Amino acid sequence: MKRTITTVLAALAAGTLVAGCGGGGPSAGGGKISDNKIVLGVLTDLSGVYADLAGPHSVDAVKMAVDDFKKKYGGKAVTKDIEVVQADHQNKPEVANTQAREMYERKGADALFDVPTSSAALAVQTVAGQEKKLYFNTGAATTELAGKTCNPYTYEWAYDAYMLAHGTGTKVTEQGGKRWYTIYPDYAFGQDMQAKFESAIKAAGGTVVGKDPTPFPSDNFSTFLLKAKGMKPAPDVLGALQAGGDLANVVKQYQQFKLKDQGIKLAIGLLFDTDIKAIGADKLAGTMFTTAWFWGLDAQARGWADRFKARTGVRPTFVQAADYSAASHYLEAVQKAGTDKSEAVSKQLNGQHFSDFFARDATIRAEDHRVVHDAYLAQVKDPKKATEDGDYTQLVETIPADRAFDKPSADCHMS
Template identity: 45%
Template sequence: MRKNIIASLAFLLAGSTAALADASDGKIKIGILNDQSGVYADFGGKSSYEAAKMAVEDFGGKVLDVPVEVVTADHQNKPDIASNIARQWYDTEQVDAIMELTTSSVALAVQAISKEKKKIDIVTGAATTELTGKQCSPYGFHWAYDTHSLAVGTGGALVKQGGDSWFFLTADYAFGYSLEENTANFVKENGGTVVGSVRHPLASTDFSSFLLQAQSSGAKVIGLANAGLDTSNAIKQASEFGIVQGGQRLAALLFTLAEVHGLGLEAAQGLTLTEGFYWNRDDESRAFAKRFFERTGKMPNMIHTGTYSAVLQYLKAVQKAGTDETEAVSKALHEMPVDDVFGRGGTVAANGRMIHDMYLLQVKKPADSKEPWDYFDVLDTIPGKDAYLDPAKSGCDLVK
């Protein structure tokens, strides 16, 4: 009997040790790092944190028999602040993966740190294709959208509709440059021309001089290569200058449900935009959106739902790998299909790009909106293979 008891205790201790080895620190910890007080606060912000917690709860709150914890912080759109938070999270707070990462300059900085520390990062809030291009990482993933998919969607639609001359009003940092470049290339490839561009600081409040240059260019389309409050403010001030009334069109190259809600249908009606998710698409998306609304008081956009998907897929990958060890989880993330309310039929390419369908949307007239947050008509579904850059052409050295 004594031998049996000793053997049983040894077995239990061995099992306990194995569990600790499978999930380091006895828990899984995910960090949501984004802008929670600035120009992109509605774009992702604290609502992305809620989406991440929803994913953990829907998964059951545990993986590998250990609890899952979600922490969050505001990087204030500053790469140095984001880098300090990321290092602290990795070095002293046992964070296993960082996600969301609104603002491309921030996302690039944190992805570089994650690569150095051999940690997983999944970007849902930033747009630059450099994340899966020359600055790709074996542990870095880009989930919700990117500048190439936005250019194919909104840029492609307007060129087809006769908008073949463009002037760009561009946010003066990595995201803006990437969005302008991708859209300009697409316009030119389809027979259009770019007559000029001007750059503005992030979080501008006065767009008058930039809009006057765009207006005087005579371009048929003014491409707003910015996001969040910058885009909303530019659209409001363009109305004051009578730009649309004068025959020019505004292309909101990164504009989501959150910004349309803030701007209002009266001002936003007729805008064409591209998102990776629309809450009123079908029964599944409506059911998810209702739960999200109960927690946040708003309907989700592609960043919120993309964050939910990224957290859920990460936990599935940890479960599949049987460990939270980075190499094994990264391998699982690359191998597993994505099938949830956001990424239906999604796949992850060798460069970390999650390839999924995008949606070309047009903002409804106020009279056509049937209920609160019913803002879009779905004009077209853009297959993932068309929306995203061929990984072999991305410049990522991980692609064979």
């Protein structure tokens, strides 16, 4: 029977329907489940600078996806035995490499999720290719994952540096911020962000008058902020391309050194609600940023976020929302394929067009495994306009999927 539009919308608002995945039973693909069990691994930052935006609550998001999958299919599920395991990569690529191998080989993980920190994500991608097991990146922004290092086992689900730069970098430059001084963390994420922001700024008619890598992680950015303050003429914009705890330190010190009083605006490359809470919405009010999703986007997003908050006590970040979305689509693809064999699951995913509570007008590109979807240019709300605790973000404009992400890279060869 065909569902009515009302039923479909209700399911989407609840966060339980994965559009376009179908509802095949255990025998749909004529395959089987290895060890009669599906294992989902969440490899994340459980205690460092990215623990709030991903971390333990990313594990909760994947567990929610498992619970909803079991409720949806009951006895018709491809297997009743689905386990979620977790590990801390400590934001170190060598640790991520070891933990990914441990999860695939010893814990039997069929797919890994999350992995904030681009250097760690690149390490996990290499292991996924060697093990021929799936990896769904939601936490790292480097475009290399769907570019020169791409492989058939890695999916880019949430965002990347191109999306961030061509939203914020373009808009701030068009609004008069022509001369930029950028600081970026000295590892894969920051290096890619710097390159993508500089490209977007130049395309919009601006210029980067200075750029410096900063230690990662760090709690002291005074050298770089004083350099910006002493530049003659002063830059129009300080582009802070850090994330998580490092970003909070940059913003606090930007205010401490009173760069705004010198006419140096602050532009932020990547911002999460957890950052806004840590820094203070009053201190960031009016700041523009680009995001893959935010919980107050609309009723559909809020419906899932309400369920997440009821479970965890906090509102989700877009990384955590993406973890749920990716895990749900993975499980649906396994259900349809009737097997957890990576190649069979990928066949179900590749080329799929869908919209769920997280990704709107989304397509899983077969060419590079990038999930292309709408993105959002947003602004930090004046706290006086907030309707509840944690209501930090207001939509400025929607960036359509076909403009939000770059075209497939010529460097990506799926072989």
